[in-house]
Amino acid sequence: MSSREYDEGDVRVRPGRRGSRPRTKRRPEHTDAAPAMVVAVDRGRWTCVPEDQPSVRVVAMRARELGRTPVVVGDQVDLVGEVSGGPDALARIVRVGERASVLRRTADDTDPYERVVVANAEQLVIVTALADPPPSVGFVDRALVAAYAGGLRPMLCLTKADLADAHGTTSPAEVAAEWAELDLPVIVTRHDQPPDELRAALTGRRSAFIGHSGVGKSTLVNALVPAAERAVGRVSGVGKGRHTSSSAVALALTGPDGEPAGWVIDTPGMRSFGLAHVTANDVVSAFADLATAIEDCPRGCGHLGPPADPECALDTLAARGGLQRGRLAALRRVLVALAAPSWSANA
Template identity: 65%
Template sequence: MSRSSRGYDESDVRIRPGKGTRPRTKTRPAHADADEAMVVSVDRGRWGCAIDADPDRIVVTMRARELGRTPIVVGDRVGVVGDTSGAKDTLARIVRVEDRTSVLRRTADDTDPYERIVVANADQLLIVTALADPPPRTGFVERALAAAYVGGLTPILALTKSDLADGADFRAAFAGLDLPIVAAGRDDDLAELHAVLAGKLTALVGHSGVGKSTLVNRLVPAADRATGVVSGVGKGRHTSTQSVALPVPGTADTWVVDTPGIRSFGLAHVSPDDVVNAFSDLREAIEECPRGCTHLGPPADPECALDTLAGASARRAMAVRSMLVALHDEPC
């Protein structure tokens, strides 16, 4: 009987095997033998990593496929496999990102929903502020303080260009905050600052033109960070374009992270309660506020305890309140 007369059955059908015959699995290799490292730089899909946080063992890495689009930033502690010799043209892989102990975040402004992670796992935040040229802004410092406390970093205020102004009034604005203030001008002795930084990972932030890169070059002479001048309108030219962790010579386990100069420190990711609780004197005051107080002041909150403060605390409360007003109607 011919095939055409008897018809077809399943034996006449050829099944073409698929391209992949191995079952898919979500099991990932443990990489128990991965070297521990700290991310010190990020540049176009490549990460510089210091093996065991050793500045003499820097390797170039890529992100392993199994990490997908996991964000990796300067300061992250990671697991690295592959060629970790650091030799020219070698490339290792980041296969694991450890949980972060602290995160410094900011947004472009108070309405921007996109959070930018400035640095991870930093112990301290050094807020670099010039006493003149450009003039100091208490608002910027208070915003940076709020971001530091919320992110788990200890803030420190570093004052540059002290030869142009004494800064007594500016210092007084932060009375009662238990905020260390150190002199960091071009002609100032940096011994006190070195003692504060010793054994820590410290991120530096500041407006463009305040002398942050100049300070970094004094702390790490081999860094050769670009410096700029302040424009005629009182705003500095951006000189640092990428965050980078740099080892401070002469002291073990001491790193500073130079971050790009910024013009604003948005707090869209921070809730109003986070902002108030960042300041010890304000946190104590609002314990006397009535239930449901938003701390925005009259007419919304006629009995807000912030209105009972005096001196530097009162000035700080009004600055914080202005932030709350900006954040009150925006998603956080």
């Protein structure tokens, strides 16, 4: 038998079950994709606002190549396909941008499943009522932990000040004093006055609102964005609020002349707030002047001080005058929220 040279014609490719076209992992680069922000999520469809068309709403689906990549309200995404926002138009999300901040929680402190609530918000507005229901210090502490760990600037909004005046309950100053040493901005609102101070604090920013049911969060959102028409519930006779917001949604804040002035992201009213994903280091590291100091702490330090953490470097820093004792005490009171059982409105 004579030998011969082999060439490409001698190669036989067996066709696959779905045809003879070779499979490839190369994906389109989508260089013409339009950048957008996710403003709502509903049953496998994402409503997005293109960067260059703030008045347009585009419904999109997640592209197959993204797999199960989570996409939440506030995410920066790239869209291809029909981005005109027509009634039957459907675009595709082909990329999800890196998140600058994230608000997340778990159902409780033992739940391994982390729920991302909002992405890329600049500040977290923690809403709690001064009366009906009474202020929840435990909820605020946990929300502060989530804000510090997620890279959001926290702000406390105390609602229903008019009811507190009428009932003679806790004053705004008494509640705000709990976190005074943390330089936490505090804004007080009343039903009988427009929330002008709050609006000014939100202008030009992307702000997420968080609060447990019944504190007046949806009422505030409706006052800030009248077209939102968020459902408003009532507080039951036992002081527990009804759920009125069922999903997070980003709403455009407008200025006096109708020009874009920021985003208000309303989140569902919460009846529990777990922090299984957060460590004490995550919280302390949010403070630039303390992040370096805790590098000298022993492994596993919870930064609570004696007797739990007798060798915490924050005590050494305070002894040297580099940290005010009042500020350290306020920070540790918030850190106690990590060691305490999960906050629940039913407790």
